[in-house]
Amino acid sequence: AERTLILVKPDGVSRGLVGEVIGRLERKGLTLVALELRTLERSVAETHYGEHASKPFFGELVDFITSGPLVALVAEGPRAVEASRGLIGATDPVKAAPGSLRGDYALEIGQNLVHGSDSPESAKREIDLFFPGLS
């Protein structure tokens, strides 16, 4: 089955929304295969968001994602990448559909609660970064 990397970002952890995010993934039918609470090193954050290194918001993005503990998890299921992105909603929480996590619980693009891999290829790269050796 397909796997994806999900992060409950530091805003989600500090606001007490970890259970809400994980609950929605589970109720959708996805299976958890790895889970960890951790605070990211800057170097890991810069690698994770490497595709955005040249963007004006990159510094802010790395500052935010390293600002406190986050929950990293791997979820598995049929078309897990697309299924998770649907639950998460659009990048800009103001535009995210009500009923999606960002649509229901976030307001600012820089603090949008959850990350989900955007393709099976990104998922593989991100899972290897966060959970090296996961079979």
Ligand code: GTP
């Ligand atoms: P992730 O799941 O976090 O990767 O979000 P995404 O795939 O929906 O969006 P993308 O990968 O394009 O951007 C990564 C993150 O950068 C987003 O989640 C936002 O927090 C942040 N970001 C994207 N665009 C902007 C922007 O225009 N301004 C600011 N401040 N942040 C942005």
Ligand code: MG
């Ligand atoms: Mg992305």
